[in-house]
Amino acid sequence: MKRELVILLVAFALMLMLAVASLAIGAVTIPIFDVMDWMANGKKSVLSGAHQTILWELRLPRILTACFVGSALAVAGVGFQGLFRNVLADPYIIGASSGAALGATLVVVAGVKLSLAGLGASVIGPMVGSIAVVLVVFIVGSVGRHASALTLLLSGIAISSMTNAIVSLLMFLNDQKAIVILSWLMGSLAGSDWSVVVVSSLAAMLGIVMLWGLSRQMDAFMLGDVASQSLGLSLVQFRMLMIVGASLLTASAVGAAGIIGFVGLIAPHIARLLIGSRHGWLIPMSGCVGAIILIAGDAIARTVVAPAELPVGIVTALLGCPFFLSLLLSSKTSGRI
């Protein structure tokens, strides 16, 4: 069996085991064997009705959301790092986070109570904001010529700065609501329910399949514009598809969980160190790594100060960074990078 396939299968198995284990932990601890019994037998299991409600209504949708959001952020990170040929790129590089923040802020400030397909305004607002800002960046970056990486980056930075300024202004003018906005900005999976799971999973699947379908083209794109054009890539079309796919992933993630940093930047690097740079393997591997980081981070976030919770973005950054640095150092000493 190919080495890459073995690594990917191990990562996938680890992700599943972690998901099952994290069903057991939280403010109320449920024995892991009871959880497995519930998964096998459903309502006929030995678990009490209250525990079954906790698992079905709270933990399972939350863990599934963590899984899809983590995968979406990681694969979006791979997409943007590939598109800009820049290892520092993350899912928020062309304004998705500032757009989402503006969407969320407007919803909170205006007190919008809109609901669509079971999704509340707090999910729809950031999603729409994120897509709108990326769209504006793409249009501004493409004026007069095709969207080059540099013009996209520069217009992304400029428009993000403006959007962030509007968010700050709105928070300043509505200081009594600032704490609500601030807690959203730190990212959390606490609001996950089944409607969020359905939407985030569909968007994540669609975006991941879209980028995975472009994996061979992404490999070619790594070699430069001239080489990739010579290999049949239409650069304009390729960039547009990449932006649509990666932005869809980012928007679904910010809609479901707010702004969670670190995962989209570091998960692709961890995956690259483990499985190499070919996008055909890198994309599914990054998806697994992103899911693992977020499931683990969320499990810790909701247990260390239980019954209170920590923002999951803080946990993933605090624990993920040392792990990534140790991986980086060991790869450096073994000469792999």
Next chain:
Amino acid sequence: MSELTTNDLQFSYADRTIFERVSMHLKPGEMLALLGANGAGKTTLLKTLARQLKPTSGEIFLDTKPLSQLSRRGLAQQLAMMPQHENRDASLSVYDVVSLGRTPHCGWLMPLSKKDRAIIEDALNSTGLNELRNRNINEVSGGEWRRMILARAIAQDASVLLLDEPTAGLDLKYQYECLERVQTLTHDRKLVTVLTLHDLNQAAMFGDRLALLANRELIAIGPPSQVLTTDLIRQAFSIDVAVMEHPMHGTPLVVPCNPSKNRNLNSLSRPK
């Protein structure tokens, strides 16, 4: 097998014309070396032939089909370009890069077929890269890199090869090895090959025909003995040269003359 034809080709930037009135016709199995001074427009012409730049006027035909009517993917199935510079930071193996040559032939989400793999193996074997297949591309030498890009172009299975200074940065042995390989491929597989070169003697030795760019035009196109004359070289490069016959190959041999030395250029012979 395809024929490549350009018809009154012109390329201009906003304020200056790089070349105009470029018409030529290349047959399968023919290797054309593009010559000219720095800035004469060789690379621009090559990029225009690869449709990486859009001609200001004129048309390029692959057989009878205008290049502008082909999709980017359709074009890549018939025409492979070997650029002067590529990003070497990508963490890929030699095999990975060569296999990318199959990109224009693979469907969306489709893995490489048996036929694709056989073509990749053939490309690796014909460029002597089999032993290096698993090596990371940032660990290969300049010569190996050129061979790898050539192998990728072979894997692309295109009938037209465009090579931008394929010998740049290579030492003498690898320069000749590279050109010999390209020549063999061109003749054996009946490809149309256009390459830019700086070394006039190498061009004379390997090019079936040479094309000389100067003053924004193709001032000569033809067999080496017709293009490499003292007058045309003076016109293109603003330098006096002596042209004699290569003692071993019989091709024109161009020897630059130092203007500060008092030599009678007229006494030097022309190749017969």
